[in-house]
Amino acid sequence: MTSVTHSSTDPRTVQLTEDGKLRHFLTIGGLNKAILEEILDTADSFVNMGEQSVKKVPLLRGKTVVNLFFENSTRTRSTFELAAKRLSADVLNLDISKSATAKGETLKDTLQNLEAMGSDMFVIRHADSGAQHFIASQVTPNVAIINAGDGRHAHPTQAMLDMYTIRKHKGDFSKLKVAIVGDILHSRVARSQVQALNMLGAQEVRLIGPKTLLPATFAEMGAKLYTRMEDGLKDVDVVIMLRLQKERMDGALLPSEGEFYRLYGLTTEKLNYARPDAIVMHPGPINRGVEIESAVADGPQSLILNQVSYGIAIRMAVMSMAISGQTQQKVQQQLSAQQSEDDNEEASA
Amino acid sequence: MKLTICGGRLIDPAQQLDEVIDIHIADGRVLALGQAPAGFTPERTLHAEGLVVAPGFIDIGAHLREPGPSYKGNLRSETKAALAGGYTSICCRPDTSPCIDSSAVVQQILDKAEALGQAKVRPIGAMTKGLEGTHLSNMAGLQHSGCVAVTNMRNAIDNTLVLRRCFEYASTFDLRVVFYPEDSWLKGEGCVNEGALATRLGLASVPAAAEAIGLSRVLHLIENTGVKVHFGMLSTARAVEMIANAQKRGLAVTADVDIAHLIYTEKEIDGYNSQFFVEPPLRSAADREALRQGVRDGVLSAISSAHLPHEEAAKMAPFAAAEPGMATLETVLAQGLSLVEQEIISLPQLVERLSTGPAKALGLNSGSLSIGQAADICLFKTDQTWTVQHGELFSAGENYPQKGETLSGQVMFTLVDGRVVFER
Amino acid sequence: MSQDNRLPDAEQLIAQIAERLQTLIAERQLTNIAIVGIHSGGVWVAERLHQLLAVEEALGSLDISFYRDDYTRVGLNPSVQPSHLPFTTEGRNIILVDDVIMSGRTIRAAMNELFDYGRPDSITLVTLLDLAGRELPIQPDITGQKLTLAANERIKLNGPELLRLELQDAK
Numbered sequence: 001m002t003s004v005t006h007s008s009t010d011p012r013t014v015q016l017t018e019d020g021k022l023r024h025f026l027t028i029g030g031l032n033k034a035i036l037e038e039i040l041d042t043a044d045s046f047v048n049m050g051e052q053s054v055k056k057v058p059l060l061r062g063k064t065v066v067n068l069f070f071e072n073s074t075r076t077r078s079t080f081e082l083a084a085k086r087l088s089a090d091v092l093n094l095d096i097s098k099s100a101t102a103k104g105e106t107l108k109d110t111l112q113n114l115e116a117m118g119s120d121m122f123v124i125r126h127a128d129s130g131a132q133h134f135i136a137s138q139v140t141p142n143v144a145i146i147n148a149g150d151g152r153h154a155h156p157t158q159a160m161l162d163m164y165t166i167r168k169h170k171g172d173f174s175k176l177k178v179a180i181v182g183d184i185l186h187s188r189v190a191r192s193q194v195q196a197l198n199m200l201g202a203q204e205v206r207l208i209g210p211k212t213l214l215p216a217t218f219a220e221m222g223a224k225l226y227t228r229m230e231d232g233l234k235d236v237d238v239v240i241m242l243r244l245q246k247e248r249m250d251g252a253l254l255p256s257e258g259e260f261y262r263l264y265g266l267t268t269e270k271l272n273y274a275r276p277d278a279i280v281m282h283p284g285p286i287n288r289g290v291e292i293e294s295a296v297a298d299g300p301q302s303l304i305l306n307q308v309s310y311g312i313a314i315r316m317a318v319m320s321m322a323i324s325g326q327t328q329q330k331v332q333q334q335l336s337a338q339q340s341e342d343d344n345e346e347a348s349a
Numbered sequence: 350m351k352l353t354i355c356g357g358r359l360i361d362p363a364q365q366l367d368e369v370i371d372i373h374i375a376d377g378r379v380l381a382l383g384q385a386p387a388g389f390t391p392e393r394t395l396h397a398e399g400l401v402v403a404p405g406f407i408d409i410g411a412h413l414r415e416p417g418p419s420y421k422g423n424l425r426s427e428t429k430a431a432l433a434g435g436y437t438s439i440c441c442r443p444d445t446s447p448c449i450d451s452s453a454v455v456q457q458i459l460d461k462a463e464a465l466g467q468a469k470v471r472p473i474g475a476m477t478k479g480l481e482g483t484h485l486s487n488m489a490g491l492q493h494s495g496c497v498a499v500t501n502m503r504n505a506i507d508n509t510l511v512l513r514r515c516f517e518y519a520s521t522f523d524l525r526v527v528f529y530p531e532d533s534w535l536k537g538e539g540c541v542n543e544g545a546l547a548t549r550l551g552l553a554s555v556p557a558a559a560e561a562i563g564l565s566r567v568l569h570l571i572e573n574t575g576v577k578v579h580f581g582m583l584s585t586a587r588a589v590e591m592i593a594n595a596q597k598r599g600l601a602v603t604a605d606v607d608i609a610h611l612i613y614t615e616k617e618i619d620g621y622n623s624q625f626f627v628e629p630p631l632r633s634a635a636d637r638e639a640l641r642q643g644v645r646d647g648v649l650s651a652i653s654s655a656h657l658p659h660e661e662a663a664k665m666a667p668f669a670a671a672e673p674g675m676a677t678l679e680t681v682l683a684q685g686l687s688l689v690e691q692e693i694i695s696l697p698q699l700v701e702r703l704s705t706g707p708a709k710a711l712g713l714n715s716g717s718l719s720i721g722q723a724a725d726i727c728l729f730k731t732d733q734t735w736t737v738q739h740g741e742l743f744s745a746g747e748n749y750p751q752k753g754e755t756l757s758g759q760v761m762f763t764l765v766d767g768r769v770v771f772e773r
Numbered sequence: 774m775s776q777d778n779r780l781p782d783a784e785q786l787i788a789q790i791a792e793r794l795q796t797l798i799a800e801r802q803l804t805n806i807a808i809v810g811i812h813s814g815g816v817w818v819a820e821r822l823h824q825l826l827a828v829e830e831a832l833g834s835l836d837i838s839f840y841r842d843d844y845t846r847v848g849l850n851p852s853v854q855p856s857h858l859p860f861t862t863e864g865r866n867i868i869l870v871d872d873v874i875m876s877g878r879t880i881r882a883a884m885n886e887l888f889d890y891g892r893p894d895s896i897t898l899v900t901l902l903d904l905a906g907r908e909l910p911i912q913p914d915i916t917g918q919k920l921t922l923a924a925n926e927r928i929k930l931n932g933p934e935l936l937r938l939e940l941q942d943a944k
Contacts, residue, residue, distance in 0.1 A: 014620070021848065029549065041852055042849055042853075044852070045838070045839075045849075045852065045853030045854075045855075048853070048854065048855035049839070049853075049855050049856075051855050051857075052855055052856055052857070052858075053858070053890065054856075054886075054889045054890055056889070057839035057840065058839070058840055058885065059839050059844060059849075107666065108665055126667065128666075128667035128668070128669055128670050129550055129551035129552050129621075129667070129668065129669065130550060130551075130552070130621035130667050130668045130669075131667035131670075133620070133621045133667075134621055134623070134666065134667045134668070137620075138665065139665075150551070150667075151551050151552075151669075152551030152552075152553075153550055153551030153552075154551065188551060191548075191549065191551060215548060217543070217544055217545045217547070217548040218548055220545035220548070220549075221545065221548065221549060320844070320849055321848070321849065323845065324844055324845050324846075324848045324849065325848075327845035327846070328845065328846060328848075331846065
């Protein structure tokens with residue numbers, strides 16, 4: 001067994017090269033404002049590229065990107081696939097049922113086989129929090145890993161496309177109050193959003209929901225917690241609604257869809273608590289009449305469709321940055337290996 | 350076999366001894382301390398200058414992996430690891446495969462252990478059939494065939510009436526119960542301590558209240574039934590406080606904490622290091638402080654290993670999908686000595702919590718070097734440094750989170766019934 | 774910021790280039806012409822030429838950042854401008870304009886990008902300066918002036934109002 005030292009799994013370093021460049025994109029935590037801004041700026045270039053008649057660039061030509069979805073999500077997978085193809089990468093889609101890879105050993109075998117076939121990047125969605133972290137730190141550290149959602153932990157590309165949407169439509173984060181509403185407890189999107197908003201210097205991050213879906217520990221992530229929409233939405237510039245999973249309705253978390261919608265559903269009336277120019281976002285897919293009213297989802301303040309189009313640009317940005325970082329790291333490792341070989345030769349000569 | 354250990358620092362908490370004094374052994378028992386009896390000629394003399402001579406350590410609840418899948422270990426590998434860690438008796442846990450709920454399994458283990466002639470094995474039997482929490486096991490039979498206590502491990506007994514009957518039945522035979530308190534509903538799928546870190550990592554968590562509620566339920570039943578209960582592997586400040594209060598009220602309860610909870614906190618899991626996935630989960634720094642205080646003032650009278658060896662693959666998975674547990678038998682002493690080094694406990698206290706304490710908790714007539722006692726002894730060097738790595742370790746377990754680290758403190762000799770069964 | 778007397782006046786050079794380009798177009802009998810500048814200095818030079826030659830077709834611009842061959846080593850420039858070709862390239866005679874040619878790698882990237890838009894009939898390369906240090910077999914058809922720089926020197930075109938060449942120390 002290769003020894004598992006603390007540093008190899010340190011969340012602050014595993015995503016970055018020795019010179020602080022992105023080589024895996026696993027979570028917002030442990031990154032810094034400069035890297036987040038670089039992602040947003042790079043995505044800007046790709047959004048602008050959308051004006052061109054040729055939407056494809058050869059940045060990742062000859063690279064192989066494997067979409068590994070251990071949880072089904074055609075939507076998210078499609079945006080990653082499109083992003084990879086616009087960068088001219090070869091794309092392989094693998095849907096792997098969880099049962100086939102229940103044991104860690106099988107997962108390791110599968111991934112190391114894919115690495116041996118010359119994969120340069122894995123885009124991974126997995127039901128276990130930390131799965132991508134485990135893969136990046138212990139299974140295939142030389143393949144760039146992009147987290148497309150892990151358990152309840154993180155969905156960093158979704159958070160970054162939301163940050164892009166906010167910056168594009170609202171500008172300077174330091175003047176913004178942002179509220180995230182709904183099932184915070186189970187939401188990887190919310191966790192990544194809170195971290196990204198704080199890192200980018202948002203004036204205030206608020207979380208709104210009933211206490212069953214909003215544990216007090218979220219305060220320590222840098223958010224103010226509210227249980228009433230009336231208080232939480234007051235004067236906010238951005239309202240982000242989260243999707244409420246239907247299967248959560250039956251448990252002891254919520255009494256009924258109806259009561260949830262009455263208390264936390266975003267209606268035109270409740271949106272009035274926010275600033276008049278507030279924007280409304282949702283990571284999709286929307287449950288109309290459960291977390292948001294159709295009139296709001298399709299209304300003038302909604303940016304839900306814009307988010308989707310920015311999603312491709314954000315994923316292109318993150319993919320090209322990670323491949324670049326990973327390649328630089330490899331070149332550096334080869335150089336230093338060469339160097340030590342030379343030193344040894346000199347020493348033995 | 351006559352043997353003398355000379356020049357060592359003898360620490361025997363049972364006799365409140367801590368001095369450089371020779372110890373003479375004959376017929377597997379302690380014959381004399383200090384001056385050798387007239388006409389005593391040892392066949393072997395161990396020169397123990399610079400070593401601590403202590404009662405062999407006794408563990409409550411190590412997993413010896415037999416019967417069960419051999420790739421995780423077996424009696425040979427794990428009792429050898431025990432000797433290397435200074436342990437002379439292991440009260441092993443019953444969740445083997447099949448589990449220790451019949452005299453046949455107990456006999457199988459005892460026969461094998463005796464044939465091996467390494468550390469003594471004193472099984473803890475299953476309190477319910479198959480550890481399923483519904484039907485009482487043949488407790489009297491288990492006791493008769495050699496079980497020193499019964500336990501249901503962390504398997505829930507959801508029906509409180511069944512639990513009460515388990516206690517009543519065990520107390521009929523003055524059979525001790527080892528209990529790992531945890532409310533199974535609050536635990537759910539939880540694998541880490543409830544708190545800000547679990548929230549950030551998105552891992553399902555176990556609140557400290559799960560332990561307190563589990564403990565509270567059992568404390569009430571102890572008052573009802575008069576059963577003798579030892580609580581194992583406590584992890585929270587609140588539980589230590591509850592045990593202290595129960596002891597003050599005169600309840601016959603003892604408790605231990607495992608070494609990992611004295612050394613580590615939940616911080617170790619930041620980065621999803623599955624080597625630190627243990628049950629109960631590693632808790633907060635405040636909890637660790639209360640546990641250390643509990644060991645210091647004796648509310649927690651034993652330190653357990655919670656040794657749970659695994660093959661490498663068991664930990665090669667995303668955090669929650671990995672198997673919980675740590676292999677510890679060979680690092681407990683060094684890690685305990687680090688607490689002595691930090692002046693959290695004294696060296697005699699450490700020896701006491703590893704030998705006399707657990708012996709008393711399970712009512713065993715061992716853990717002391719008084720004249721006439723079995724000569725189960727370990728000799729260790731507190732400043733011997735060594736690196737945790739393959740080749741140094743005898744356990745089949747690959748799950749030592751300290752791999753690659755250099756620790757201070759190592760066992761040099763271990764004697765069981767007056768025979769040197771391990772030496773480095 | 775020293776104005777080195779080795780450096781020519783950019784605006785004068787452009788005027789000369791325009792005359793030579795006119796002649797070349799006539800010689801080669803090029804029709805259906807479109808001018809394309811490479812971001813950012815090349816676009817400024819191309820704007821001047823576009824005006825001086827009174828080309829009807831709107832000016833095109835290329836940002837070749839996404840086509841660079843060294844991005845895995847140096848990373849992406851995070852402020853890439855969109856490429857803008859307001860005409861079809863198919864069957865065109867393209868005048869490709871950049872401020873400086875040195876290694877030739879930028880022109881390689883620009884030609885790759887142009888071909889992603891279609892198959893031009895021809896590409897004519899015009900650069901303000903031609904610096905020694907070619908790494909690819911690419912030569913300009915017209916260049917304002919040839920220069921050789923010391924190892925620590927870099928040249929920069931300032932604009933877009935008054936175009937002015939400047940010598941800088943390499944980092």
